[in-house]
Amino acid sequence: MSTKEQRERIELLQGTLDLLILRTLLRGPAHGHAIAKAIELNSEDVLQVEQGSLYPALHRLIKRNWISAEEGTSENNRRAKFYRLTSTGRRQLALETRKWDKLAGAIARILRPAGQEGES
Amino acid sequence: MKRRKRMLQELDADIRDHIERETQDNIDRGMSPEEARYAAQRKFGNVTLVKEETREVWSFTWLEHLLADIRFGLRMLRKSPGFTAVAMLTLALGIGANTAVFSLVYAVLLQPLPYKNPASLVVLNETTPKVGTVSVSYQNFLDWRTQSHSFSQLAAVHQINFNLAGISQPENISGDAVSPEYLSMMGVRPFLGRDFGASEDKAGTAPIVLLGYSLWQSHFGGDPDAVGKTISLDGRAFTIVGVLPADYRGFDKTDVMLPIGVWVTDNPEGASSRGERGDMVAIGRLAPGVTFQQAKTEMEGIAARLAKEYPATNDRFGVALQPIRDAFVGDAKPAIFLLFAAVLFVLLIACANVANLFLVRGASRTKEVALRIALGASSGRIIRQMLTESFVLSFLGGVLGVALAVAGNRGIAELIPQDMMPPGGVNLNGAVFGFASVVVILAAFLFGLAPALHATRPDVQVELKEGGRTASAGAAQNRLRGALAVAEISLALILLVGAGLMMKSLYLLLQVDPGFRTDRVLTLTMDLRTQQYAKDAAVLNFWQALLDRVRALPGVESAAVGTVVPLTESHSRSDVTIEGMAAPAPGDYPHPDVHLVSPGYAATLGIPVMRGRAFTDHDNENAPLVGMINLMMARRFFPKEDPIGKRFMFGHPSTANPPKWFTVIGVLGDTKLYGLANPARLEVYIPLRQRPTSKMTLAVKSGADPTALTSSIREAVQSIDKDQPIFAITTMKQLESDSVATRRMTLVLLGLFSGLALILGAIGIYGVISYSVAQRTHEIGVRIALGSPRRDVFRMIVGQGLRLAGIGITFGIVAAFGLARLMSSLLFGVSAADFETFAAVVALLVFVALLACYVPARRAMRVDPIVALRYE
Numbered sequence: 005m006s007t008k009e010q011r012e013r014i015e016l017l018q019g020t021l022d023l024l025i026l027r028t029l030l031r032g033p034a035h036g037h038a039i040a041k042a043i044e045l046n047s048e049d050v051l052q053v054e055q056g057s058l059y060p061a062l063h064r065l066i067k068r069n070w071i072s073a074e075e076g077t078s079e080n081n082r083r084a085k086f087y088r089l090t091s092t093g094r095r096q097l098a099l100e101t102r103k104w105d106k107l108a109g110a111i112a113r114i115l116r117p118a119g120q121e122g123e124s
Numbered sequence: 125m126k127r128r129k130r131m132l133q134e135l136d137a138d139i140r141d142h143i144e145r146e147t148q149d150n151i152d153r154g155m156s157p158e159e160a161r162y163a164a165q166r167k168f169g170n171v172t173l174v175k176e177e178t179r180e181v182w183s184f185t186w187l188e189h190l191l192a193d194i195r196f197g198l199r200m201l202r203k204s205p206g207f208t209a210v211a212m213l214t215l216a217l218g219i220g221a222n223t224a225v226f227s228l229v230y231a232v233l234l235q236p237l238p239y240k241n242p243a244s245l246v247v248l249n250e251t252t253p254k255v256g257t258v259s260v261s262y263q264n265f266l267d268w269r270t271q272s273h274s275f276s277q278l279a280a281v282h283q284i285n286f287n288l289a290g291i292s293q294p295e296n297i298s299g300d301a302v303s304p305e306y307l308s309m310m311g312v313r314p315f316l317g318r319d320f321g322a323s324e325d326k327a328g329t330a331p332i333v334l335l336g337y338s339l340w341q342s343h344f345g346g347d348p349d350a351v352g353k354t355i356s357l358d359g360r361a362f363t364i365v366g367v368l369p370a371d372y373r374g375f376d377k378t379d380v381m382l383p384i385g386v387w388v389t390d391n392p393e394g395a396s397s398r399g400e401r402g403d404m405v406a407i408g409r410l411a412p413g414v415t416f417q418q419a420k421t422e423m424e425g426i427a428a429r430l431a432k433e434y435p436a437t438n439d440r441f442g443v444a445l446q447p448i449r450d451a452f453v454g455d456a457k458p459a460i461f462l463l464f465a466a467v468l469f470v471l472l473i474a475c476a477n478v479a480n481l482f483l484v485r486g487a488s489r490t491k492e493v494a495l496r497i498a499l500g501a502s503s504g505r506i507i508r509q510m511l512t513e514s515f516v517l518s519f520l521g522g523v524l525g526v527a528l529a530v531a532g533n534r535g536i537a538e539l540i541p542q543d544m545m546p547p548g549g550v551n552l553n554g555a556v557f558g559f560a561s562v563v564v565i566l567a568a569f570l571f572g573l574a575p576a577l578h579a580t581r582p583d584v585q586v587e588l589k590e591g592g593r594t595a596s597a598g599a600a601q602n603r604l605r606g607a608l609a610v611a612e613i614s615l616a617l618i619l620l621v622g623a624g625l626m627m628k629s630l631y632l633l634l635q636v637d638p639g640f641r642t643d644r645v646l647t648l649t650m651d652l653r654t655q656q657y658a659k660d661a662a663v664l665n666f667w668q669a670l671l672d673r674v675r676a677l678p679g680v681e682s683a684a685v686g687t688v689v690p691l692t693e694s695h696s697r698s699d700v701t702i703e704g705m706a707a708p709a710p711g712d713y714p715h716p717d718v719h720l721v722s723p724g725y726a727a728t729l730g731i732p733v734m735r736g737r738a739f740t741d742h743d744n745e746n747a748p749l750v751g752m753i754n755l756m757m758a759r760r761f762f763p764k765e766d767p768i769g770k771r772f773m774f775g776h777p778s779t780a781n782p783p784k785w786f787t788v789i790g791v792l793g794d795t796k797l798y799g800l801a802n803p804a805r806l807e808v809y810i811p812l813r814q815r816p817t818s819k820m821t822l823a824v825k826s827g828a829d830p831t832a833l834t835s836s837i838r839e840a841v842q843s844i845d846k847d848q849p850i851f852a853i854t855t856m857k858q859l860e861s862d863s864v865a866t867r868r869m870t871l872v873l874l875g876l877f878s879g880l881a882l883i884l885g886a887i888g889i890y891g892v893i894s895y896s897v898a899q900r901t902h903e904i905g906v907r908i909a910l911g912s913p914r915r916d917v918f919r920m921i922v923g924q925g926l927r928l929a930g931i932g933i934t935f936g937i938v939a940a941f942g943l944a945r946l947m948s949s950l951l952f953g954v955s956a957a958d959f960e961t962f963a964a965v966v967a968l969l970v971f972v973a974l975l976a977c978y979v980p981a982r983r984a985m986r987v988d989p990i991v992a993l994r995y996e
Contacts, residue, residue, distance in 0.1 A: 035141075036138060036141075036142050037141070037142045037145040037146060040142075041149075054167070054168070054169035055142065055146070055167050055168045055169065056139075056168045056169035056170065056171065056173070056174035057169065057174065057177075059135065059138070059139065059174050059175075059177075059178045060174065060177040060178045060180070060181050063131055063135075063178045063181040063182065064181045066127070066131065067127075067128075067181060067182065073131070082141070084141060085134065085138055
């Protein structure tokens with residue numbers, strides 16, 4: 005049984021990962037590996053996500069009906085599972101993005117309050 | 125959950141595919157295949173863990189945990205069968221008693237009434253300060269209906285009895301004459317046939333009836349062709365136009381229903397005279413948006429106007445409104461609430477007891493819990509697991525309890541006064557089972573939470589080091605256990621005080637001299653309703669023939685007929701004027717109960733003649749008009765004179781009402797006509813032959829068991845008129861017993877519950893003390909070894925128990941003082957703070973507490989110091 009603290013930290017990461025997956029799929033359906041690559045590329049490799057953790061996140065999003073999975077063939081004619089943003093997922097992404105902006109803004113204000121910039 | 129299965133099945137392939145792609149990418153970047161695969165795997169992370177976490181997304185971990193906890197709980201309960209049996213039985217008693225009483229509460233107070241939107245239905249009666257609530261006069265009803273705006277509809281319901289003959293044995297049935305809109309207002313549609321038409325409230329309405337469902341079943345075999353046939357009521361043919369639905373519920377049994385126009389036709393006088401208050405209530409449906417209070421205010425205004433307008437009949441008459449539910453429940457409400465509160469107390473005591481048991485067992489499990497916490501179990505998880513154990517126990521107790529309730533249900537139903545009983549009876553239904561489930565859950569929390577929180581609190585290190593010995597189970601836990609025992613004693617005291625007060629009330633009530641004899645007197649009623657009794661002479665002949673034949677029966681000591689037998693529902697009151705009395709306001713005339721009786725009435729019922737003489741056969745239609753009055757009447761109106769020879773008349777003197785004076789020839793003792801708990805009222809008695817009437821109750825004093833006479837009396841009646849039904853066959857003893865039925869039911873159940881509480885409370889104290897003795901064996905051993913007399917040890921232990929009892933008793937007395945006042949409407953002749961009752965209950969509790977301490981104290985006294993010390 006893991007301790008509480010650890011579990012909370014994981015949850016926080018997962019929540020962020022969920023948001024990134026949704027954002028990535030906004031550009032169109034993609035398979036798992038492509039999603040991982042896109043997140044890495046777009047974050048300029050700052051976010052080093054263990055690629056495996058993508059899968060629990062994908063399954064959680066499917067369970068919540070924010071994305072759907074379908075069989076398809078990829079560029080080199082290989083069978084692959086494609087993940088696609090649902091309309092619920094689209095709404096959720098907008099919501100989560102707003103929440104994230106708010107949170108990020110608030111944290112930024114706390115960390116660098118206006119007026120203290122010069123003094124410190 | 126097909127999605128779940130498919131997603132998980134393909135997970136392996138997806139992961140393999142992912143890693144292959146990454147490997148390919150790496151190869152493309154110039155790595156060797158081996159290196160590329162290794163890097164891809166490292167980047168992916170722990171495959172097994174990923175799979176596990178993904179699987180967890182789809183699984184119901186909480187459900188799996190719950191099932192594991194339940195299995196574990198069952199195993200733990202099986203491992204200590206003694207504990208489980210005691211706890212389960214305690215809970216079963218608590219939950220069973222609650223379920224049984226709730227089934228009563230539901231049937232009487234909660235079960236939806238079978239009407240459309242019953243919440244807006246209001247029952248209206250008239251009131252007079254002389255009597256209280258009385259029936260409505262039809263003329264007043266008609267004025268109420270035209271003048272009020274609070275009701276969208278207002279209907280009259282007049283209770284009538286009929287003699288039904290020609291189908292089986294002649295019998296007396298009850299019916300309602302109702303305004304034609306009554307059924308549609310109530311939202312009731314006939315099961316068969318038609319509702320009454322709007323015009324069927326006028327004089328001249330043809331005799332038609334709707335049959336009650338059960339009469340239709342019993343007398344017509346449920347034959348739909350009954351509609352259109354006729355039924356013989358009072359010797360007249362009524363056309364059956366339909367059948368009421370099976371779930372129809374009236375205030376009395378409704379064997380037949382007829383439009384009020386039929387009653388208006390048959391009783392032109394009753395329908396047109398405003399002073400005639402027969403047996404009618406009005407029922408109204410509040411207009412949309414009108415509150416009960418608004419309707420009440422409006423109706424009171426109308427009643428006040430009518431009182432001014434028609435002082436002769438309405439002076440000081442008001443109006444009483446009540447929601448229809450209250451009209452059904454009557455005065456049983458406080459008793460039911462009392463029982464419900466009592467049974468909740470029993471449950472609380474049961475929970476306290478089980479919590480105590482859990483704490484004892486928790487003490488022996490501290491090591492297990494500490495070990496689990498040390499191994500990383502969160503305390504939340506352990507609390508959840510222990511609560512699950514409580515739930516399992518509570519559930520098992522609940523199942524057993526409901527079984528007990530099912531068994532006890534019949535008994536409770538028998539205790540309920542008949543008029544309180546809804547037609548479906550008291551039974552266990554969905555609502556009752558729902559309630560039982562809620563109780564099970566609440567109980568589990570009540571007795572499970574404190575021990576669970578306690579179990580997870582101890583310092584892990586200390587517990588493990590202590591090697592599981594329970595010496596450090598801690599002062600806090602002992603305090604909690606003591607507090608639980610104290611609470612049990614307090615609750616038991618409250619219940620015992622309630623039961624004690626009820627017992628004393630009932631005892632005092634049965635000591636009340638009713639003013640008449642109840643031993644070996646049979647009563648039965650007859651109503652001569654057919655055309656052959658239209659003439660007074662025929663009526664008188666029937667009663668005379670009846671008395672002659674009954675008096676001749678072997679075993680009969682005396683027999684008489686009278687109109688108002690004490691303790692029955694039937695009453696007849698009238699204003700009287702006493703000769704020479706200054707004329708009071710119309711509403712202030714003396715308003716005695718009027719008895720029309722045959723000679724021998726006072727002797728048969730054992731009502732003492734205080735002055736003068738009783739009626740004889742000579743006080744007949746040809747003799748001067750005479751009457752008897754009761755003692756109260758004599759004292760009130762002739763305080764200083766001899767009432768014999770004084771005269772009174774019925775009604776108010778006026779030119780339209782030439783005086784017909786009755787001369788007082790005797791004074792009888794007062795009788796408790798309205799029940800033992802109610803004060804006597806003014807009464808006058810008139811010889812039957814001077815005021816013939818068709819409905820009378822025959823009272824027969826027998827030398828032996830009076831009920832043995834029933835069949836020979838029935839034969840006597842049939843030999844005079846084979847179609848004449850007799851009904852309401854009972855004994856005065858039974859009437860007396862019925863009159864205290866609600867109180868007796870309350871006493872029996874309260875006694876049962878408080879007895880249960882006492883036993884559980886005693887077990888509680890016993891448990892706490894004997895556990896503490898076990899804990900202190902070492903200490904006691906040391907004391908004895910150091911020379912402390914064993915008597916002192918005994919005293920110390922008993923003192924500990926008595927201290928708990930003392931605290932509990934103190935709290936209990938304070939609470940009982942407050943709570944007993946709420947039951948004062950159920951008490952008779954005893955104050956809610958009755959010293960004797962409180963003293964007796966305290967003495968009983970102290971005695972029981974002593975008893976509960978005795979065994980553990982003896983055990984403590986006999987502690988062998990050597991054994992106790994070696995035990996270390």
